[in-house]
Amino acid sequence: MNAGVVGIGRYVPEKIVTNFDLEKMIDTTDEWIRTRTGIEERRIASDDMDTSDMGYLAAVAAIEDAGIKAEDLDLILVATVTPDQPFPSVACMLQEKLGATKAAAFDISAACAGFMYGMITAKQFVETGAYKHVLVVGVEKLSKILDWNDRNTAVLFGDGAGATIIGPVSEGRGILSFELGADGTGGKHLYQDEFVIMNGREVFKFAVRQMGESSINVLEKAGLSKEDVDFLIPHQANIRIMEAARQRLELPEEKMSKTINKFGNTSAASIPLSIVEEVEAGKIKDDDLIVMVGFGGGLTWGAIAIRWGR
Numbered sequence: 001m002n003a004g005v006v007g008i009g010r011y012v013p014e015k016i017v018t019n020f021d022l023e024k025m026i027d028t029t030d031e032w033i034r035t036r037t038g039i040e041e042r043r044i045a046s047d048d049m050d051t052s053d054m055g056y057l058a059a060v061a062a063i064e065d066a067g068i069k070a071e072d073l074d075l076i077l078v079a080t081v082t083p084d085q086p087f088p089s090v091a092c093m094l095q096e097k098l099g100a101t102k103a104a105a106f107d108i109s110a111a112c113a114g115f116m117y118g119m120i121t122a123k124q125f126v127e128t129g130a131y132k133h134v135l136v137v138g139v140e141k142l143s144k145i146l147d148w149n150d151r152n153t154a155v156l157f158g159d160g161a162g163a164t165i166i167g168p169v170s171e172g173r174g175i176l177s178f179e180l181g182a183d184g185t186g187g188k189h190l191y192q193d194e195f196v197i198m199n200g201r202e203v204f205k206f207a208v209r210q211m212g213e214s215s216i217n218v219l220e221k222a223g224l225s226k227e228d229v230d231f232l233i234p235h236q237a238n239i240r241i242m243e244a245a246r247q248r249l250e251l252p253e254e255k256m257s258k259t260i261n262k263f264g265n266t267s268a269a270s271i272p273l274s275i276v277e278e279v280e281a282g283k284i285k286d287d288d289l290i291v292m293v294g295f296g297g298g299l300t301w302g303a304i305a306i307r308w309g310r
């Protein structure tokens with residue numbers, strides 16, 4: 001049985017904070033942020049909207065898109081590093097809000113690679129036949145753990161949520177291969193104390209290497225090559241990191257998802273937000289071969305090669 005994506009949904013807060021707004025708050029410029037990161041604006045959630053609220057709205061959209069009911073869910077996985085509180089998990093909060101009475105539920109802590117970890121975990125349950133419908137949500141309210149006086153981090157991140165339903169798909173389609181990894185020795189480069197602390201240059205070097213390598217590795221594992229790739233969805237952390245991955249796959253610009261300009265780095269939400277944007281824009285079609293690849297604090301990384309379609 002092949003596991004693939006059978007439903008998608010997303011939610012982003014209404015409030016837009018532009019680089020020009022940030023210019024008024026900290027010592028930075030729109031020019032610096034745009035040229036160094038590719039970010040033009042980001043969404044910031046209101047005080048009364050927490051992580052579980054955004055995750056819920058993305059989940060409702062994905063469940064509807066899959067044509068199922070919340071009671072059909074067997075498992076809820078939520079990738080986040082900004083849960084409402086340490087416990088209960090956001091996944092359990094969603095279980096209640098959705099009325100997904102049959103579903104088991106837990107959170108995944110793998111920072112920006114969390115959504116890849118979630119998709120790959122879901123794939124195992126579906127392919128063994130243990131579960132039929134797994135909800136995987138990537139959601140972050142990073143604005144609540146940012147030091148808004150620290151220009152090294154404040155300009156980079158945004159809030160949002162994306163969700164997929166992972167279930168059985170027709171032959172030839174679905175997740176063909178994956179790679180997951182971690183390097184705890186690099187944990188010191190990106191972590192939360194009270195706020196997010198980051199050694200940008202170290203993370204940058206790691207990311208450029210890892211995004212390219214993991215993309216190539218999943219293609220090899222699937223018995224495919226660069227020429228077979230129709231579209232690339234990289235974690236939206238920095239346009240320069242994304243460009244390095246695209247060049248490694250020798251893809252033209254229009255074959256890579258670029259949503260970082262609108263949303264900034266939304267950590268675990270960035271890949272599912274991109275999925276929804278690109279499907280809606282008609283850039284991802286049935287039977288396309290897509291590579292999705294992410295990296296994050298931990299350090300962690302993950303990638304999949306997926307043949308799109310239900």
Ligand code: UT7
Binds near residue numbers: 265296
């Ligand atoms: O999801 C994973 C999360 N993290 C990442 O993906 C981060 C990966 N790293 C990066 O994206 C980049 O390293 C950054 C965007 C964070 C920084 O870009 P960079 O090209 O590595 O810049 P830098 O840290 O080498 O700094 C260059 C200059 C410095 O000034 P001097 O020392 O050359 O005078 C910084 O002080 O830019 C300065 N700078 C800024 N200037 C205006 C740093 N941040 C800002 C800012 N506005 N926001």
